[in-house]
Amino acid sequence: MEIVIIGSGNVAAVLGRKFKAAGHQIVQIISRNASTASALAYEWDTESANYMILLNKQADLYIIAVPDDAIGEIAKDLRLPGKIVAHTAGAVSKEVLKSVTDHYGVFYPLQSLRKETMNTPVTPLFFEGSDEITSKTLESLAHSISPGQVTRAGSEERMKLHVAAVVVSNFTNYMYTLAEAYCKKEGLDFRQLLPLIEETALRLKDHSPKEVQTGPAIRHDKETIQKHIALLKDHPSLKNLYLILTESIQENLKF
Amino acid sequence: MEIVIIGSGNVAAVLGRKFKAAGHQIVQIISRNASTASALAYEWDTESANYMILLNKQADLYIIAVPDDAIGEIAKDLRLPGKIVAHTAGAVSKEVLKSVTDHYGVFYPLQSLRKETMNTPVTPLFFEGSDEITSKTLESLAHSISPGQVTRAGSEERMKLHVAAVVVSNFTNYMYTLAEAYCKKEGLDFRQLLPLIEETALRLKDHSPKEVQTGPAIRHDKETIQKHIALLKDHPSLKNLYLILTESIQENLKF
Numbered sequence: 001m002e003i004v005i006i007g008s009g010n011v012a013a014v015l016g017r018k019f020k021a022a023g024h025q026i027v028q029i030i031s032r033n034a035s036t037a038s039a040l041a042y043e044w045d046t047e048s049a050n051y052m053i054l055l056n057k058q059a060d061l062y063i064i065a066v067p068d069d070a071i072g073e074i075a076k077d078l079r080l081p082g083k084i085v086a087h088t089a090g091a092v093s094k095e096v097l098k099s100v101t102d103h104y105g106v107f108y109p110l111q112s113l114r115k116e117t118m119n120t121p122v123t124p125l126f127f128e129g130s131d132e133i134t135s136k137t138l139e140s141l142a143h144s145i146s147p148g149q150v151t152r153a154g155s156e157e158r159m160k161l162h163v164a165a166v167v168v169s170n171f172t173n174y175m176y177t178l179a180e181a182y183c184k185k186e187g188l189d190f191r192q193l194l195p196l197i198e199e200t201a202l203r204l205k206d207h208s209p210k211e212v213q214t215g216p217a218i219r220h221d222k223e224t225i226q227k228h229i230a231l232l233k234d235h236p237s238l239k240n241l242y243l244i245l246t247e248s249i250q251e252n253l254k255f
Numbered sequence: 256m257e258i259v260i261i262g263s264g265n266v267a268a269v270l271g272r273k274f275k276a277a278g279h280q281i282v283q284i285i286s287r288n289a290s291t292a293s294a295l296a297y298e299w300d301t302e303s304a305n306y307m308i309l310l311n312k313q314a315d316l317y318i319i320a321v322p323d324d325a326i327g328e329i330a331k332d333l334r335l336p337g338k339i340v341a342h343t344a345g346a347v348s349k350e351v352l353k354s355v356t357d358h359y360g361v362f363y364p365l366q367s368l369r370k371e372t373m374n375t376p377v378t379p380l381f382f383e384g385s386d387e388i389t390s391k392t393l394e395s396l397a398h399s400i401s402p403g404q405v406t407r408a409g410s411e412e413r414m415k416l417h418v419a420a421v422v423v424s425n426f427t428n429y430m431y432t433l434a435e436a437y438c439k440k441e442g443l444d445f446r447q448l449l450p451l452i453e454e455t456a457l458r459l460k461d462h463s464p465k466e467v468q469t470g471p472a473i474r475h476d477k478e479t480i481q482k483h484i485a486l487l488k489d490h491p492s493l494k495n496l497y498l499i500l501t502e503s504i505q506e507n508l509k510f
Binding site for chain 1: 322323324346365366367369372376377378379404406412414415416417418419420421422423424425426427428429430431432433434435436437438441443445447448449450451452453454455456457458459460461462463464465467468469470471472473474476478479482483486487492493495496497499500503504506507508
């Protein structure tokens with residue numbers, strides 16, 4: 001397929017690379033950020049542009065991979081009758097693209113994508129289209145870059161997945177961030193925790209997280225909890241969350 | 256070395272296997288749990304016993320891998336003059352073993368160990384001893400099973416690592432547990448989140464978590480946060496934590 005990519009951030013860069021690797025042709029990349037756009041255009045041996053007025057209107061498919069609140073802004077001035085247009089946001093309805101074309105949809109990668117990582121991870125894709133042509137096209141595009149990891153999902157299902165993604169990715173990363181700050185202040189090497197962090201994530205392949213919950217909270221181990229709280233006295237924010245999460249674990253889970 | 260292992264839970268089982276694989280001899284396993292003890296004894300081709308009175312007193316080294324609150328109880332009635340004795344708990348002082356021998360210490364694996372996993376993960380080890388003989392012996396034992404992952408750490412440092420371990424492992428696993436319960440109730444497949452969970456953990460090899468924090472909280476994306484809260488209306492406990500963690504991220508991190 002001939003594809004135009006709108007946006008030059010992490011999602012645009014990683015999806016573009018995957019499209020190219022799957023044999024599609026990226027005919028243009030459009031972004032207000034001239035330097036990231038031209039870097040990607042150079043990488044993909046294609047052209048870049050910095051204004052929507054320069055948009056190539058001859059492509060088959062337009063992928064809008066920009067921040068959530070910029071999608072509506074772009075859609076407002078965009079008319080691509082007969083073309084297929086999709087955005088990549090988990091938390092935005094497809095209807096935001098209704099005025100652009102009759103063939104609009106969503107192409108949502110449920111993954112943390114970073115352009116500087118060359119080995120991109122397994123990326124489940126969730127698609128929906130305003131009509132069968134759009135759905136079929138997005139589905140086949142999804143299969144071409146993530147075989148076996150493609151699911152049709154309406155806006156509500158996608159939004160719920162997005163909530164769950166925030167919990168398992170943004171909130172866990174925040175736990176890592178708090179632990180890193182704690183280690184730094186206490187003179188410990190945060191990197192010594194990486195094997196534990198990896199194992200905690202990777203064991204989910206074989207176990208439900210509920211079955212493998214351990215630690216002083218679920219054991220109601222008051223002595224250890226008290227020692228921990230004492231060691232968090234110079235870290236009020238982490239101490240507060242420690243208490244809240246410990247209480248929540250004790251209320252919701254049984255050992 | 257000739258080693259006696261006291262305990263037959265996850266830590267006892269995994270450390271025992273690692274000792275055996277490194278060429279040490281496990282001369283006895285002692286545990287109140289007769290069935291898990293005899294299963295491990297069979298696996299290691301050694302003998303098991305269920306009462307401390309049957310303890311083999313001819314070994315070089317005794318590893319006490321039992322729940323935190325059972326260590327003191329075992330130590331109370333144990334006398335092993337001249338022998339090296341260590342427990343494996345992150346949050347317990349080595350002094351609990353003071354009455355057992357002059358050569359006591361700690362041998363703490365900073366990892367989530369599970370006996371049913373045959374491929375055990377990289378396991379950083381933290382040791383300390385009451386004297387140089389004990390320290391050197393525990394250090395060399397640690398190197399024999401976790402080469403390059405061995406650190407001397409006093410009780411306070413070990414306890415602080417234990418706090419950090421609770422944050423990055425128990426609390427993140429709780430996030431996974433909450434997300435799994437949410438998915439189940441909403442008819443979503445939690446397993447579709449596994450690639451994201453893995454990537455969030457594995458990218459820490461290349462990035463500080465602080466640098467890669469994303470999501471609606473750090474973006475102060477009120478519209479998405481409001482949508483998410485609405486989708487959590489039937490999940491009061493998760494909704495409450497969502498609000499608390501979002502607020503904490505916004506207070507502590509800058510985009």
